[in-house]
Amino acid sequence: MSKNNEKIKRKNNRWKIILYPIVFSFLTVMIYTAVLAFFAINYIEAGSLFFSKNGPDFGREPAKTYTEPKLSLGTVKYKDIEFPFDGDEFARLIVGPADIDTPVFYNDSPKELQKGVGTSRMAYIPGQGRTIVMGGHNYGVFSDLEKVKPGDRIEVKTHYGEYVYEAAESKIIHFEDPDTYDLEPEEENLILYTCHSETMVGATPYRLVVYCKFISGPSLIH
Amino acid sequence: MRAFLSFALSFAISFCLTSFGFLAVIRVTILNPSYIKFHVERTSYAQNVADEITNHFISYGMSSGFSAEFMSGIIDGRQIKNDIFCEIDNLYSKENVGATVEGFREITYEKLTEDAKNRGIKITRETEQNLNYLADLCKETYTEYVGFGWLSETSRVLIPAKSIVNSALIISGALTMLLIACIFIIQSNRTRRYRYLIYSAAGSVIVFTAGIITLMVTGFINRIPVGDEGLYKLVVSCANGVLVFISLFAIVIAAAAGIIIALYHRRMKKRLRGTEEDNLSRR
Numbered sequence: 001m002s003k004n005n006e007k008i009k010r011k012n013n014r015w016k017i018i019l020y021p022i023v024f025s026f027l028t029v030m031i032y033t034a035v036l037a038f039f040a041i042n043y044i045e046a047g048s049l050f051f052s053k054n055g056p057d058f059g060r061e062p063a064k065t066y067t068e069p070k071l072s073l074g075t076v077k078y079k080d081i082e083f084p085f086d087g088d089e090f091a092r093l094i095v096g097p098a099d100i101d102t103p104v105f106y107n108d109s110p111k112e113l114q115k116g117v118g119t120s121r122m123a124y125i126p127g128q129g130r131t132i133v134m135g136g137h138n139y140g141v142f143s144d145l146e147k148v149k150p151g152d153r154i155e156v157k158t159h160y161g162e163y164v165y166e167a168a169e170s171k172i173i174h175f176e177d178p179d180t181y182d183l184e185p186e187e188e189n190l191i192l193y194t195c196h197s198e199t200m201v202g203a204t205p206y207r208l209v210v211y212c213k214f215i216s217g218p219s220l221i222h
Numbered sequence: 223m224r225a226f227l228s229f230a231l232s233f234a235i236s237f238c239l240t241s242f243g244f245l246a247v248i249r250v251t252i253l254n255p256s257y258i259k260f261h262v263e264r265t266s267y268a269q270n271v272a273d274e275i276t277n278h279f280i281s282y283g284m285s286s287g288f289s290a291e292f293m294s295g296i297i298d299g300r301q302i303k304n305d306i307f308c309e310i311d312n313l314y315s316k317e318n319v320g321a322t323v324e325g326f327r328e329i330t331y332e333k334l335t336e337d338a339k340n341r342g343i344k345i346t347r348e349t350e351q352n353l354n355y356l357a358d359l360c361k362e363t364y365t366e367y368v369g370f371g372w373l374s375e376t377s378r379v380l381i382p383a384k385s386i387v388n389s390a391l392i393i394s395g396a397l398t399m400l401l402i403a404c405i406f407i408i409q410s411n412r413t414r415r416y417r418y419l420i421y422s423a424a425g426s427v428i429v430f431t432a433g434i435i436t437l438m439v440t441g442f443i444n445r446i447p448v449g450d451e452g453l454y455k456l457v458v459s460c461a462n463g464v465l466v467f468i469s470l471f472a473i474v475i476a477a478a479a480g481i482i483i484a485l486y487h488r489r490m491k492k493r494l495r496g497t498e499e500d501n502l503s504r505r
Contacts, residue, residue: 024425110281202352
C-alpha cells in the first residue's frame with residue numbers, strides 16, 4: 001500500500017516540477033507587464049511607432065536611374081516611374097548661361113553634394129506640380145550660378161520626362177529666412193541655391209537663391 | 223497551510239531571483255560605461271563618426287574655398303575616439319567631463335587661417351568673420367557626431383538609474399537569500415526544500431529563456447529605429463551583448479538548478495532504498 005502511495009506521490013511531484021515553474025514564470029511576466037504598462041505605456045506606444053517591420057536598410061547602394069527622357073509633355077503615371085531613393089542619380093540639370101551640365105541626386109546631404117546637385121527630400125521632384133529645391137556647392141557645380149539672369153532657360157532631364165524652367169529672380173538671402181524656400185505653392189516651380197560669400201575663403205549664413213518658374217514637362221499622376 | 227506557504231515562498235524566490243538577474247545584467251551592461259566603450263571599439267563606431275565628420279567637412283570646404291584634402295586633415299581619428307569616450311563618461315557622470323570641443327574649434331580656426339595665409343589670401347575683417355563662422359560650423363558638426371546627438375538626453379535617466387538599480391540589486395539579492403532561509407525554516411524535510419528551490423530556479427530560467435527566444439524570433443533588436451548606420455550598429459551590438467549576459471545568468475541559474483536536482487534525486491534514491499529495506503524487514 002505504501003509503495004503505491006509512494007508511486008502516486010512521485011508522479012504528482014513530477015507534474016509539479018513541470019507545472020510550478022511554468023506558473024511561476026507566467027506570473028512573473030504578468031507582474032512585469034503590469035508594472036511596465038503602469039509606468040511606461042505612453043513611452044512604449046510612442047516608441048512602437050518608430051519600429052519598422054524590417055528595420056533600417058543600410059545595405060542599399062544608390063542607383064543611377066537617369067536615362068535620356070522620351071516625354072516632354074502630357075502625363076506620366078507614378079507606377080510607371082522609378083521614384084528615387086536617397087543617393088540615386090535620377091536626373092540631369094542643364095543651365096547654359098552658368099555652364100552647368102551636371103547629374104542630379106535625390107537628397108542633399110554632404111555625400112550627394114560632393115558628387116553634383118542634390119534635391120531636397122523635404123520638397124518635391126519634377127512633375128509633382130510643387131516646389132523643387134536643388135542645391136550645389138559654390139566651389140563646385142554651382143560656382144557660376146550667379147551668372148543666371150531672369151529669362152534664362154533651365155532644363156531638368158529625368159528618365160520619365162524633360163522639364164524646362166525659366167529663371168525669374170535671384171536673391172541673396174539668409175538661410176534661416178522663412179521666405180527662402182516656399183514649399184506651399186501648388187504649382188510647379190524650381191529653386192536653385194548655393195552658399196554665398198564675398199570673400200575668397202570662409203562661410204556665411206547667406207545663400208544665393210535662383211527662383212525659376214515652370215515652362216513645360218509631363219505631370220506625374222496616380 | 224505549510225504547502226501553500228512554501229508554494230508562495232517558492233514563487234517569491236523565483237520572482238526575486240529573476241529581478242536580481244535582470245538588474246545585475248542592466249548594471250553590468252547598459253549602466254556601465256566600460257561596456258559601451260567596449261562596443262564602441264568592437265563596432266568601429268569612432269571610425270564611422272570620423273568618416274561622417276570628414277564628409278561634412280569636405281562639404282563645408284567645397285562651399286568655403288578649402289580643398290577636400292585640407293579639410294580631411296583637420297580630423298584626428300584618435301582625438302575623436304577619446305572625445306567619444308569622454309562623452310560616454312559624461313552620460314553616466316554629473317561632473318561633465320565632456321569632449322574638448324572648444325579646443326577643437328580654436329585649433330580648427332587656426333588651421334583655416336594658416337592655410338588661407340599660405341595660399342596668399344589676405345585676412346581682412348570680413349574674411350576673419352567668415353572663417354570664424356566656418357569654424358563654428360565645424361564645431362557644431364563635431365559636437366553633434368561625437369556627442370551621440372539625442373541619445374545624450376538619456377544621461378538624465380542614466381545617472382539616477384544607476385543608484386536606483388544598485389539599491390534594487392542589493393534589496394532583491396538580500397530578499398532572495400532571506401526567502402531561501404524561510405523555505406529552510408518552514409520545510410524541515412530536505413527533499414521538499416530541494417523541490418521548492420527547483421521550482422524557483424526553473425521558473426526563473428524559463429522567464430530568461432522565453433525572453434531571449436522571443437527577442438530572437440521577432441527580430442526586435444534589429445528593428446531598433448536608429449537612422450544613423452554607425453550608431454545603429456553600436457546600439458544593436460550593445461543590445462545583443464545584453465542578451466548574451468542574460469543567457470549567461472540563465473545558464474548559471476540552470477546549473478544551480480541542476481545541482482539541486484542531482485541532490486534531490488540522491489535524496490529520493492536514499493529514501494526509496496530506505497523504504498524497500500523497511501518493507502523487506504517487515505516481511
